[in-house]
Amino acid sequence: MSRQARGLVWLSSLLIIAGTIALIVVAIVADKDHPLSTLSPVGRQGRDIAELINPIFIVAGVVFFLIQGAVLALWWRYRVSGSDTGDGEFGYYDDEEFPEQTHGNNRLEIAWTIVPTILLAVISVFTLVALFALDDVKASDEDVVVTVIGQQWWWEYQYHLDGDTDSPPDFVTANELVIPVGVDIALDIKSRDVIHSFWIPKLNGKRDAVPGRSHDWVIQAEEPGRFRGQCTEFCGLSHGYMKMVAVALPPAEFAQWKNNQRTAATAPAEGTYAAKGLDTFETQCASCHVIVGLTSRGGELDSWNIYGEFNGGNAGSYLDQETLVAGAAPNLTHLMTRGTFAGSAFDLYLDAGDHIPYLELAEKGTLNRGELEAWISNAPERKPADAADKRGMLAFPGLSPEDIDNVVAFLSTLD
Ligand code: HEC
Ligand SMILES: [Cu+2]
Known part of the structure; x- marks a missing residue:
């Protein structure tokens, strides 16, 4: 080997080692507080998944050291020794000389078939145990079942407080999935249009939302907080903006939130800007958006009927392909109680989340x-x-700045 070639070998080894160290450092640093990290789980299911890394990492580590050890040992054992004389005559071998060639080695081949099989079997035991635990979604601790409906490009949540998903939900909300802390909440994941995937990395793995199908899932958070999520199945134009947030509240606060969600909205006092905003809303927005108690589609829970209308009022089958989209817009009855809007792509408050308790956002938050x-x-x-x-x-190019001010004044009353 020429001096130049040896230099190249050293240089590339150094680069590989430096690169590996840099990657490890980046991985450790980047994990800190990253909102979409699976490595800092906050829920039981998230933990089951994150902890899988331990057995797999141990197995992979053993393999890594065995292989690298063997590479180093072989390198040392069969290294070219002697000094480069600079005349092309270097070490024991020159280019023409070939080491003794062998072919086939039954014992070796059997060994390198069996050992990986055992390693994979060990990994699969841990994986299967975790998978079965994750699939045990009937283990919901509360009666609540939330039907999660993915659609281009936001999430709807229909809360069934009695767990009966065949009857109309008790209330409907969007983008922020509110759950009580420390309790398994059952989800029933559906899609209104194309395939999406529901994923709150800190709480659980991904579950696809497939049109015409219903997938069980369960979600649990061990501590209060806001946990970000992202649709993880490419679903068209605004897929990247199809996010969501899971909000875990202490049980008493969850009960408070739940009761508030069940109340209808009330009309703003006559003569106010908000009342003018409601008028504009009725003409411009109510064809798509439901506000329980205010918009005039009638029915106990408008949003349930709205999807049924497209199918002869058969509320149960709103997932049929023909009944999709038109009119399917977020229920705005309690818009101001959410911290984000439009697929959680934007903050509804400038100071949401960390500083102001979730239930007080509508009252104390600074509207964005x-x-x-x-x-x-x-x-x-x-x-x-x-x-x-x-x-x-x-x-809505037709709305004047004044109209928009009024509409915002009206929306601000929806707490
Ligand atoms: C053609 C149907 C349609 C009309 C009409 C409509 N919207 Fe929407 N609106 C939607 C859809 C669909 C979304 C969800 C979009 C997304 O997240 O990408 C949405 C989202 C919103 C959101 C965010 C809600 C949330 O929870 O994230 C607000 C606020 C809103 N619209 C206000 C209005 C107002 C005010 C008007 C009237 C000026 C209006 N919309 C008219 C369909 C409509
Ligand atoms: Cu999606």
């Missing part, structure tokens, strides 16, 4: 007014939509 106004006047500019296919929200 600019973003909300920009959304109402031209949503597709903030988040790409496909109006021709009735996907996403429309732009």
Whole structure:
């Protein structure tokens, strides 16, 4: 080997080692507080998944050291020794000389078939135990079942407080899935259009939302907090903006939140800006958005009927392909109690989450007014939509700044 070639070998070894160390450092540092990290689980299921890394890492580590050890041992044992004389005559071998060639070695071949089989078997035991534990989704501790409906490009949650998903839900909300701390909550995951995937990395793995099917899942958080999620099945134009948040509240606060969600909205006092906003809302927005108690579609829970209307009022079959999308828009009855909006792509409050307790957001939060106004006047500019296919929200170029002020004043009353 020439001096140059040897230099190259050293240089590339150094680069590989430095690169590996850099990657490990980045992995350790980047994990800190990363919102979508599976490595810092906060729920039982998330922990089951994250802990799988231990047995697998141990097995992989043993293999790594065995292989690398063998590589080093062979390198040392068969290294070229002697010194480079600079005349091409170097060490024991020159280019023409070939080491003795062998072919076939039954014992070796059997060994390298059996050993990996055992290793994979060990890994699969841990994996299967975790998988079965994750699939045990009937273990819900509360009666609540939340039907999760993925759609382009946001999430709807229909809460069935008695666990009966065949009857109309008790209330409907969007994008922020609120759950009590320390309790398994059963989810029933569906899609209204194409395949999506529901994923709150700190709480559990992914579950696909497939049109026409219903997938059981369960979610649990061990401590209060806001945990971010992301649709993880590419679902078109605004897939990247199809996020969600799981909010875990202490049981008493969850009960408070639940009771509030069940109340209908009340009309703002006559003559106020908010009342003018409601008028605009009725003409411009109520064709898609439901506000229980205010919009005039009638029925106990408008949003349940709204999906049924497209199918002869048969509320149960709103998941049929023909009944998709048109009119399927977030229920805004308690919009102001959420910390984010539009597929959790935007913050509804400038100081949401960490500083202000979730239940007090509507009262004490600073409304992200600019973003909300920009959304109402031209949503597709903030988040790409496909109006021709009735996907996403429309732009309202006809609304004057005054109209928008009034609509925002009205929306602000929806707590
Ligand atoms: C053609 C149906 C349609 C009309 C009309 C409509 N919207 Fe929407 N709106 C939607 C859809 C669909 C979404 C969800 C879009 C997304 O997240 O990508 C949405 C989202 C929203 C959101 C965010 C809700 C949340 O929980 O994330 C607000 C606020 C909103 N619309 C307000 C309005 C207002 C105000 C009007 C009237 C000026 C209006 N919308 C008219 C379909 C509509
Ligand atoms: Cu999606």
